Amino acid sequence: MKSASYVTHADLGGQRGHGRVQPEPEGALFHAPWEPRVLALVLAAGAAGAWNLDMSRSARETLSDYARLSYYEIWFAALSKLLVQHGLVTPQEAASGRAHVSPRRLPRKLMASDVAAAMARGSPTQRSIEQPARFAVGDVVQLFVGEIPHHTRLPRYMRGKVGIVERIHGPHVFADAHALGRGEDPRWLYTVAVRGKDIWPTREDAREAENLTVSIDAWEPYLEPV
C-alpha cells in the first residue's frame, strides 16, 4: 500500500463497517434535480471521445473524498476532473459557468437525434485476437496476488485466491491497459469462481461462507495456472 503510487477508494468487496443496505422502491432513481443532469452530462461528455470508460472509472475511484460522496457526486467530481485534465474546461470556467478559453476540437459530438441509436449500439468490448485462450473451462487457476500500481478490475478480496474457470467470454478490451491510455490490448476474459470458504476462511465467516461461491470476470493476465 505504501509503495503503490495508485490508490483506489472504490475497491469495497469484503470491507466491514459500512452498515445496513437501504432498499428502495423501483421508481426511486434520482434524489435531487441535479442528479439526472449529471447522468446526462457524463454520458454526453463521454460520447465526445476525449477519454474512455476505463479512464472514467479510474478518475472516479481515485477521488480522495470518494468515501463521503454520493454516487452522482462522484460522477460529477470525476467528470470535472477529466474535463480539466484534458484541457477542455478550466477550473475557473467550471466555477463561473462562463466560457473564457476557446474550445478544443473533439472526435465526436452526441446530437439529440443520435442518442437512441448510440445507446442501443453501446460500446461493445469484445474483440478477436489470434492468440488462443490459455485456459479452458474447468481449469484451476490462481488470481494474481500483489499490488497493482494502476487502475485494475481485479478486486483486492480475490487476489491470490484459487478458483475454477467457469466461463470463457472471448477476448475483451483489457481495462488495465485501456485506462492507462495504452490502447485496447484485448485479452481473453474468463469467469473465475472461488469457493466462499477459500475467500473467507475465518471462523466468524464460516456460516455464510459454507454454501457460498463468488465469481469475478478476470482477464488472462490476472491468472496463473495451478
Place this chain on the structure above:
Amino acid sequence: MCENESDHTNHSHDHSELSPMDLRVRALETVLVEKGYVDPAALDVLIDTYQTKVGPRNGARVVARAWVDPAYRDWLLKDATAAIASLGYSGRQGEQIVALENTPARHHMVVCTLCSCYPWPVLGLPPTWYKSAPYRSRVVREPRRVLEEFGVMLPDSTEVRVWDSTAEVRYLVLPMRPSGADGLTVDELAALVTRDSMIGTGVPLEPPGRAQ
C-alpha cells in the same frame, strides 16, 4: 420532521431554492454547451431515455417470456444477449449479457464491488443501494444477511452464488416462477417480476389471489 417541513416551506418562498450542487452542475452544463462539447437537446433525450424508456420492465418482459416459453428460456440461458435483443433491448452497459437461472438448489446475486456495473438495457439505471458501500462491501461476504435486509430468507441448503461484475459482461437473474401463476398472460406474469428479483436481492411477487 415537522420542523424540517416548515423550514422547507419557508425556504420555498425565497428567490432561490437551488442547492450548491444544483448550481455547480448548472454552471458546468452551461460551459459545456457554450463551448459546443454537448448538445443540450441530447441531454434531455438521455434523461428521458433512462427515466421513461429503459428500465426494469424490460427485464420483466424477458423473464416472463422465459417462464412461458421453454425454447426462449433455453436461448436466454445459452445466449442472453441475442435472446434479449430479439425483444428489442440492447446496447450501452449491456453489450454482452449472461442470464443466471435461480433454482431451489442455487440462488444467484449480482454486484459490482468496484463501481456500479449493471445491465442497463434490461434493468435501467441501478438503484442507489446497488451503488452504495453497504451492498458492494457485504454481498460477497455475507449475502444471506444482506438478503434478510431485503426480507428474503433462503434455506441453508440453497447455495448462494454471487457474481461480481468486474468486466463488461452484465448479469441478469432469471428468478423462479412463483407457484400458482398458471393461466396468467405474459403481461400478468411480467407484473410479478420485481427489479430486485432480477438482481437476486428479491423474489417475484405472489400471483394475485395468492398474496396473504
